Amino acid sequence: MSIRNPKQALYEQFAVVAKALGHPLRLEMIEHLAQGARSVEALAAKLGQPVANISQHLQALRRAGIVVAERDGKFVHYSLADASVLSAFAAVRSVAERQLAEVDRIVRGYFDARDDMRPVSRDELQALMRDGLVTLIDVRPADEFALGHVPGAINVPLGQVKAWSADADACREVVAYCRGPWCVMSFEAVAALRSLGHAARRLEDGMPEWKAAGLPVEVVG
Amino acid sequence: MSIRNPKQALYEQFAVVAKALGHPLRLEMIEHLAQGARSVEALAAKLGQPVANISQHLQALRRAGIVVAERDGKFVHYSLADASVLSAFAAVRSVAERQLAEVDRIVRGYFDARDDMRPVSRDELQALMRDGLVTLIDVRPADEFALGHVPGAINVPLGQVKAWSADADACREVVAYCRGPWCVMSFEAVAALRSLGHAARRLEDGMPEWKAAGLPVEVVG
């Protein structure tokens, strides 16, 4: 609450709005309110959340000037403050969708209508590794690999996949993994390997899920 | 990192982007990067911030897909990921500016070309109060009033200004204050009072600044 110069004050005002948009529940609430005004209870029911929680999020949105409240008897109906809210929502979404779109593009470009775009499950991978049937590569940057990786995995950062594959046994199947189901890196690695004639598949998800499943993790150092 | 349904995952992805925009420094960084690529050091110098701080914020922006990094010798140049970032920034800004615009609108609509739109300074207010020449009203909600207000102020939440003024001495000048220089409430209160024939002025800023100036504060309870 100290004295700020006008420029900082402006950026702070903008940040208040963006911060209010920075929560999945609030975004979902905005999308519902875009359909029309809703009472707190109605919103809570739609989202399957406790009423008090929704009430607090609504007030956060109201403080940011994103929604407005109107009392009607014992109900308070909330609605979007104006059309600019929807364009802000859409703009944020389009930034976010660029990355998801990237996944889509890669999947569709390289895998659609091909033999086997089915990912390898964690159980399946463990069996394959135990029998020595596949080479497992971790295509994340070296630092992330060092922090923890699947035992037996080789670190081949995405940029080095092509070079690595030149020296690799072309007949041996490769399984690639990265940060998680939404991460593009393992998609790209598999695409690159396949285009070079290697048999390659993806692990269904990435390191965080592996660790979360209570499976063993190897750490460098 | 637990398993989410696809819908939640989407909203979370959107929230990551919005959250990355939710910091004044990052917004300022984006505006600079909109001019063209910048090294970490160059940005830090522009914003007068420690390099490490800027580096961390840049990585937050990169994780959200808002900026991209490109190494060039021993410099890393950051730039905006694509044009959609700028439209998201603009959209957030336009939501935020609605409120600032509201201040402008009110100021221009009610005060321009009128006698006395000059706000009351803190020193002036203290003198007026000491001599008993004005009634001081705090137009914030009751809870904020209770947490601390200017000694001698009466709490008249914005919605009750009209009703309150009916019983007030119409010849006595009123001074209104609220949360701060950017807050619309005291503007609205003064506008309402003037339209009802009362003499009314605004305190130059609000409670936080009053407290920050080391002036006495009265607390309820």
Next chain:
DNA sequence: CTATCATTCAATCATTCCATTGAATGACGA
């Protein structure tokens, strides 16, 4: 190979945010 410089990492502490619970408020109907 070593020194240097841009950048990033790691660790700390203070602050803020979030979900949950139970109590308080405010308006309506009997």
Next chain:
DNA sequence: TCGTCATTCAATGGAATGATTGAATGATAG
């Protein structure tokens, strides 16, 4: 006036965020 119901407030604890410091990394120049 009293009970009921929608909403909000208040308080708690746990998690994430932000600023700062100093050390580590990675690339270039000598």
